[in-house]
Amino acid sequence: GAVVSQHPSRVICKSGTSVKIECRSLDFQATTMFWYRQFPKQSLMLMATSNEGSKATYEQGVEKDKFLINHASLTLSTLTVTSAHPEDSSFYICSASVRGTVNEQFFGPGTRLTVL
Amino acid sequence: AQSVTQPDIHITVSEGASLELRCNYSYGATPYLFWYVQSPGQGLQLLLKYFSGDTLVQGIKGFEAEFKRSQSSFNLRKPSVHWSDAAEYFCAVGAWGGGNKLTFGTGTQLKVEL
Numbered sequence: 766g767a768v769v770s771q772h773p774s775r776v777i778c779k780s781g782t783s784v785k786i787e788c789r790s791l792d793f794q795a796t797t798m799f800w801y802r803q804f805p806k807q808s809l810m811l812m813a814t815s816n817e818g819s820k821a822t823y824e825q826g827v828e829k830d831k832f833l834i835n836h837a838s839l840t841l842s843t844l845t846v847t848s849a850h851p852e853d854s855s856f857y858i859c860s861a862s863v864r865g866t867v868n869e870q871f872f873g874p875g876t877r878l879t880v881l
Numbered sequence: 882a883q884s885v886t887q888p889d890i891h892i893t894v895s896e897g898a899s900l901e902l903r904c905n906y907s908y909g910a911t912p913y914l915f916w917y918v919q920s921p922g923q924g925l926q927l928l929l930k931y932f933s934g935d936t937l938v939q940g941i942k943g944f945e946a947e948f949k950r951s952q953s954s955f956n957l958r959k960p961s962v963h964w965s966d967a968a969e970y971f972c973a974v975g976a977w978g979g980g981n982k983l984t985f986g987t988g989t990q991l992k993v994e995l
Contacts, residue, residue, distance in 0.1 A: 771924075797981055808971065808985045809925075858924055862981045869915070870983060874924040 768792055769861050771873035778849055779881055786844045786876045788859030794839035795861035799870060800832075803856040815842050849880040883908040883974045887986035894962050895994045902957040902989050904946075904972035914955040915973040915983070916946055925971065931955060942966070967993045 768791040778784050788798055797816050801809040813829075815821040815836035823829045831853075833845040842861075846853050856877055860870035884907040894900055906912055913932045917925040929940025936948040946957045955972060972986040 769924075799982070806990075808987045811982065814982065856922075860925075869927065869930065870981065871927075872917075872925040875922070877922065 767869075767871040769795075769859065769871045769873040771857075771859055771876050773876060774874060775877045775879075777879045777881065780850055781848055783845055783847045784849055784878060786846075786857055786859075786878075788842045788844070788861070788873055790840045790861045790871070793861075793863060793871075795842075795863065796839065797862050798836055798842040799860045799862075800834060800842075800844050801858045801860070803858060803875075805856075809858060812844075846878065849878070851880045854878055854880045883912060883976050883984050885972050885974050885984055885986035887970075887972055887989050889989045890987070891990045891992065893992040893994060896964050897961050900957075900959045900962045900966070900991070902970050902972075902991070904955045904957065904986060905953050906955065906972075906974045907953065908974060908976060910977065911950070912974045912976060914946075914948060915975070916940065916944070916955075916957045917971045917973060919969045919971065919988075921968075928957070928970075962991075962993055964993045964995055967991055 770789045772787045800812045803809050812827045813821045813823045815834050817836050817839050821834035836842040856875050858875045860872045862870045886905045915930045916928040919925050928944045929938050931938050931948045939945050944959050970989045973983040975983045
């Protein structure tokens, strides 16, 4: 149980285009989803937290107009990188949790974005 | 706000040797703590977690970790390392009532020599 999927696993796009990454909880309802960014050989940096049906909360320094997050249902959250540039190239990981006092985050396998 | 320090960026051990990966946290109250493992190009797999209770927790793949409040530590151990354990290991801390947000350490890259 507690499986989270991401699609696509890899994407290459041209500079200036937009890319959408999907994160799905396959066997549970995720009231909260998190989006992380990971640079090579570095730790995970939280970008934003999204709760189903409400606007995402972005961490300081993350451009909300560039990284659009939608959490339209209890099993799906999307991250859209708008007008992508080479510096947006990174490994993006989502996680999902169920609301409660203490909850684990269940992580997706990640999406490798390369912007040419 | 909470923080996590993993002092060792790289560790190399021989297969069959014991392993200890260090994790120190900073938080004003009792945190909840996790160890995750990440293989190259993959997501994170949970090894073990501490929420409360017994301070020695057992995880998957023969790993264990001990929560030591006095030292603000949550070190990961394995008595005998296998070549397949080579990966990146992350310690993470969460705060009770903190909206389930986790703060990750910078990770420790484990290399296993055959």
